[in-house]
Amino acid sequence: MTGAWPLPAVAAISVLQVLGVVAGGPLLVGLMRKVRCRLEGRVGPPVHQPLLDLRKLARRERTRPDQASWIFSAAPVVLVATTLVIALVAPLLATDPAFGWSADLFALVYLLLVGSVALALGALDTGTAFGGMGASRAMTIGALSEPALLVAVLALSVPARSSNVPTIVARSLAHPAWLATPQRLLSLVAFLIVIVAESGRLPVDNPSTHLELTMVHEAMVLEYSGADLALVKLGESMRLVVLLALFADLFVPWGVATAPGVGHVAVAVVAIAAKVTALGIALAVFEVAVAKLRLFRVPELTAGAFVLAVLAVVSALVVP
């Protein structure tokens, strides 16, 4: 698959992927809010409101707790940076992105984990009760959802005989029948639950609550302000786009460009945008219909995802 792509094309695709994730993240969050509001019979803020919020926050004064160390300031940067790396190397538009050789599934999952852990450390670093509480809850949820993600992607790498995402996508496109196998479907459900848990959406966490004591993710970032908060919010929304885009890549890969050409890439851009938008809308509709789980029920949900993922692996190993 390599060699056919000229360097300028690879560079252009990388730039497109990164820009798409950076701009698409806040827009997706705005769209999901809009869908929720409309379904609840409210008008809701415009779709581009999160972008305006980012601009506003970036201009605001940044205050940091006196007792916080460099970890607190570094955490938002780490979150955004790790997500940017995923946006760069993942095969979102083409099966051969720049540094595609590094887009190993395990590497991507751990890059996501680095972002989560950085935020949790930043929260602990503030020394406040809410930071510690949020970090403890986020890690409790993450302790089960991250392994579930890992095992779920393992199930996908078995038939492709590679854990390299571009390779998996390329081989899935070549063998569409794989997509309907039991292991794919089991791993799809596990992946979906992980997306909900990792991005702090209902029923695991309520991103729109103002009640400090119920917060998970929001409690971790309570002390951030100004540009720091803008980075956190940007990082979160990019993370959601990356998770949904990876999901689209792995389970509905059609549209990803397999050969060079402006036409192919244009189709890929439209396809990935449509897929992520559709997934975001579906997630928002689902959120309207559910309430938040009691905190102690959340591990049951993520443990369920883990069990499904294990079943997917077993099924992948047993059923050729």
Place this chain on the structure above:
Amino acid sequence: MTGALGHARPGRSSLASIVAPHDLATAAQALLSDGMRLALVSGHDDGGSLRATYLFTSGPPDTRVELHVPLDSSRPQVPTLAALSFPASRFEREMADLFGIEPVGHPQPRRLVLHQHWPAGWYPMRHGSGGPPEMVTDGGSFPFVPVEGPGVYEIPVGPVHAGLIEPGHFRFWVVGETILRMKARLWFVHKGIERLFEGKDIVAGLEIAERISGDTAVGHALAYCQAVEDACGIVVPGDAHILRAALLELERLHNHVADIGALCNDVGFGIANAWALSLRERLLQLNGEVTGHRLLRGGVVPGGARVDRLPRPAELAEVAHRFDELVELASSNALVMERFAGTAVLDDAHARDIGVVGVVARAAGVAFDGRLSHPFVDLGEHFSPARHTTGDVLARYLVRIDEVRSSLSVLADLATRAGDLDAVASREGTATNGVGSGVGICEGWRGVVVHRVEVGEARRLRRVKVVDPSFLNWPALSVALSDTIVPDFPLANKSFNLSYAGNDL
């Protein structure tokens, strides 16, 4: 007991006695064991002498007994009733802070109302106490009982919160996520309302009463007017009682609907909140047409009640229909019901011991409703008191649903019975010089509201004592939280939905 100076009203018996401090415990014990409830305790500065007044109520039949305890102003002391009644222990601490009347033998003789930065020995309700003095570092500290052990940590929350809510400081001691103990520190919005009343004309006092707690404008206005009318001997026309009862139910409606939506919102079920807020807006618009004020101010006045119109049957039917849809939406969601059920249980025994009232009491199986015990108008079979027994968030949610339905039915009936929409009696009254004391009791949406007033020369208010149901219910929240997890606290708190303004006064 000496010197009974009771006065009678049809269907009501009132009795007042003067009791020496050393006889107080015996007298109170006798009344409490008769099934009476300690509704109010107030201190009084009669200019030169101090006095403590204890109001006991029961019903039906509507019975009110007052015990007046004259005190030595050089060394004002009352024997504590803390062993007989938990509410008494809290009233006594309030009285100690505001009047310097010491409850002898009190198990928790520390401050309640005044925060530690007020100097010791300053009693704001005494005559001549003047304006607020300089703050001090520690005029009487507020110790939080330390909770220790492996893995126990503290979470301080407030007094400034993230949402648009009133100020209160909550301190949690937690293991993992389970609450071991919660202490609420209130009185951040103590405004000295009772002193604001002093010297005001009875009509001017209404404006303060309506603003004690914004969501209970009718409840407080009604209790205040009833107390003033009782004191001055003003006889209210029958039509006014009907209008007042209707206003009380309208207030219950918009608050309960908002609470049901807020409960759903706190478990992340935003769509039910959106529906509830839309229905609440409809009700507020209706209130605006009924009284000219969306929160129903100005409807109840001393001597009667005055409305522009009453809700029409079609409007009530529309509200009932939309309310049914809202309940169907929320109650059919298994996740919502799962969050409500079994959360923050207040059992029947604790509810009775703490002396809770209103929605919280009726959800814990205590069948106490001021509309039954202290009725001022016959609601007939249209009124059916709500009662649930599980004492959890679900029970408090269900009580609110039952009460909304009952209120709609009562309102429809009252609207057909109302005659004169401007039913205000002459405010002359029968009491000599207008001097006297009176008590007003009504079942506001949150629970029973009690006002006791003393009116002096030229019908100026000498003393107004206000008891909002929140004052009695706040301690129950801490009790209900044992074994609840931290992230369920906002839901538990919302299901109680107590007023800070009404408590802090």
